Amino acid sequence: MTDQPEHLDLTSLPADKTAELLRLFPEIRTEGGQIDFDKLKLVLGQTVDVGRERYGMTWPGKAECFKTIQTPSMGTLLPVPAESVDFDTTENLIIEGDNLEALKLLQKAYLGKVKMIYIDPPYNTGNDFIYPDNYTESLQTYLEYTNQVDAEGRKFGTNSDTDGRFHSRWMNMMYPRLYLARNLLRDDGVIFINIGEEELNNLIKICDEIMGEGNRLSIISRVAKTASNKGTFFAPSVDFILCYAKNIFELQQFSDSVDEKLYKKFEVEGLRKGDQYRDDIALYQSALDTRPNQRYWIKCPDGSFVIPPGKTFPANFEDGFKTIPEKGDGVWRWTPETYFTNKSLIVFKETSTSPLINQDGKKAKYNIYTKSYLKDREENGGTLPRNILTDFINRKGADLLKKYDIEFDYSKPVELIEYLLQITGCSGNDIVLDFFAGSCTTGHSVINWNTSNSSNIRFICIQLPETIENSNFLTVADIGKERMRRVIKKIKKDDTGKFGLNSAQDRGFRVFKLAESNFKAWDASAPKDVKSLATQLELHVEHIRAGRTSEDILYEILFKSGFALTTLVEKIELTGKSVYSVASGGMLICLEKELTLESIRAMAELKPQRVVCLDLGFAGNDQLKTNAVQIFKNKEIVFKTV
Ligand SMILES: C[S@@+](CC[C@H](N)C(=O)[O-])C[C@H]1O[C@@H](n2cnc3c(N)ncnc32)[C@H](O)[C@@H]1O
Structure with a gap:
């Protein structure tokens, strides 16, 4: 022992x-x-x-990234109903603030809840502002940032490539955010990260490390510009979208809709009358690997036999008679078994350019194609999305914003994000997160998608109040919120008269802003001499920060207790005191400063699972507090004070 x-x-x-x-x-x-x-x-x-x-991969500052991740946020998210739409009922969120702090604050309530993340972080072109994290004083940095000068009075600037830590600075900004974001993904969740050439290689390494290399699904190329002549040796036309699963084994297969244009409208006699089909995919393709079973004669309508080019030939001239191909021999796409079962789908087309050869070793008179029906492809789950996107150029994004009277050049096209929602199969009440939201393109895409697909996907958009020059708006966050207000107004107007059609859909958003916690923290690093301690004690007599409302405190308690920021809250009156009833009465929060025995008994009578009150509510009345503890204990109610 x-x-x-x-x-x-x-x-x-x-x-x-x-x-x-x-x-x-x-x-x-x-x-x-x-x-x-x-x-x-x-x-x-x-x-x-x-x-x-x-x-x-390592870089200067990487070890600090882990400290940054582990340091808890000292902030809170203050509700701003005045800037929101349908604050009381909506489950969409726009958070204004630094996304690192916001992601930390979302950890408890949104852990493993997000289906899809799309982000479009700064590409680090040398002209972007790269947020300067400081793990010891992260919130302080933000407060200084929102006043636009740091503690020494310097302006926050762009990350310039003359700086010796150009890439490290960007990686130090990205690593903790991606790390925290991964926690929020569901097991069948997926993340898309838009990025340019500048940091592509670094981002792949970071994501391979955080998400696991085996969870990398693709590095999609997206045509971003078609008519630019900027650049030095090349005019950059593409950017990239890195795509990772949270857990590749849990992820459902991606599926793109079949391109109907490829399927000709064709009336077919009999069973398949009216079906659309295509018959332009050749049965022989030169790029196919030499497969052992797939080199055989096919008998044509004129009685001749044809085979893909090569040097080895089956011994008998019989339909489907095969040989084992050698290196360099062409093969069909189908085995003889598939060929015989699907003979009705074989199409012979006479052509002078056939790549096939006949039994005399000469160029064949026919080429052979297979017919595929649109309905079959759709029933079999559509097609796999391609890892090159050509339909979502940047200009579409800026043009759409102009229609809403907003000038912003960095907006991605809504169609791009709608496409990602489609291929990943987002539906129902799934949550979609964008923590570099810019003009809130993701929010707009989700609302559009819901309107055309009768779904109720929720969005969470997080955006820094980055100031912008030469604009009608003060900050990028202001652009995002105003865009969403205008989009929602238009959709609601378009819906007028369509009775009940989209009435159940969520066309609102709650705005929250990052700020210091409502509760003053005890400064453990302050000097321990009598005078300093006395000052701290004095500061803590009223430990709630001045100017904060009951709603501010309510939401801090809510999300720190693990409730979503969109949880429905009802305000009720009990014995003349206001009480917030959360999640249909599961939790009661009373922020009154003068509690009474009567009000405590009334809360206990409602039999919630939890009750939270302000410590201040007992106004130094220790007896009342002792009674409250006993009353709640008798009813097996968890009771906390803050
Ligand atoms: C390329 S833009 C995103 C544009 C967006 N996809 C759109 O369609 O409008 C990147 C945005 O990330 C924001 N950003 C940068 N650092 C941030 C941070 N620490 N927290 C939140 N947002 C940040 C920037 O203000 C910038 O607007």
Whole structure:
């Protein structure tokens, strides 16, 4: 027997435990698929020396990124009904503030709840502003940022490439945000990150580490511009969208709709009358690998036999008679079995340019195609989306905004995000998050998508109040909110008269703004001399920050207790006191400053699971507090004060 705690030898973990750790923390995977234990310790909050050589990517500031991730936010999100639409009923969110703080504040309530994330972060072109994180004083940085000067009175500037830490600064900004964002994804969730050439390679490395290389689905190329002549050796025309699953094994297959233009309208006698089909996909394609079963003769309508080009030939001139191809021999797309079962789908077309050869070794008179019916393709789940996107150029985004009387050049086209919603199969009440929201294109896309697909997908858009020059708006966040107000107004107007059609759909959003917590924090780093302690104590006599409303406090309690920011809240009166009833009475929050025994009894009578009151509510009346504890305990109600 020993009184020492049992020592867990991590180096000899069983395979299932290793797999579980790798699933939970993909970033600890080594090149050989094992666990990097130093990285694991770092992730779990221990400081380690990351200087030893090993596979992986490192840069100045990476170790600080983990501290940034682990430092809790000292902020809160203040509700702003005046800037919202349908504040009381909507479940969409626009959060104005630094997304790092916001993502931290969302961790509890939205952990594992988000189906799709789309982000379009600064590409780091040398002209973008890159947010300067400071893990010890993250919120302070934001407060300084919103006053536009730092503690030394310097203006926050762009990340310029003359700066020795050009890439590191960007990676230090991205890493913690992506890390926290991954936590919010559902197991069948997916993230898309739009990026330019400047940081593409770094972003791939960061995401491979955070999301797990095995969860990388594609690096999509998107045609962004078609008529630009800017650039040095090339005129940049594409950007990229990195796509990762939270867990590739949980993700449902992506599906694109079949392009109907490719399917000719054709009246066919008999069963398939009226079906659309295409018959322009050749049965032989030169790019096919040499497959052992797929080189055989096919008998044509004139009795001749044809085969793909090559040097090896089946011995008998018989329909479907095969040979084993050698390297360089062409093969059909189908095996003889598929060919015989689907003969009705075979189309012979006479042509002088057939790549096939006949039994005399000469150019064949026919080429062979297969017919495919639109209905069949649709029933089989459509087609796989291609990893090149050509229909979503940037200009569409800016042009659409102009229709809403807004000038903003950095807006992505709504069609792009609607397309991502489509292929990922977003539906029902799924949540979509964009934490570099800009002009709120994601919010607009979600509202459009819901309107045309009778879904009720929710959006969460987070945007910094970055100031803009030469605009009717003060900040980018103002653009996003106003755009959404105008979009919603138009959709509601367009719907007038369409009785009940989209009435159940959520056409609103709640605005929240990042600010210091409503509750003053005890400054543990302050000097411990009598005078300083006395000052701190004085500050804490009233520990609620001046000027904060009951609603401000209500929402802080709500999301710190793990409720979504969109939870429905009802204000009720009990014995003359206002009480917020949350989630149909599951939790009661009373922020009155003068509680009475009567009001406490009335709350207990409603039998909520939890009750939260202000400490201040007991106004130093210890007896009342003791009674309250007992009353709630008797009814098995969890009781907390703040
Ligand atoms: C390229 S724009 C996004 C444009 C957006 N996709 C659209 O369609 O309008 C990137 C945005 O991220 C914002 N941003 C940068 N750092 C941020 C941060 N720390 N928190 C929140 N937003 C940030 C910038 O203000 C900028 O507007």
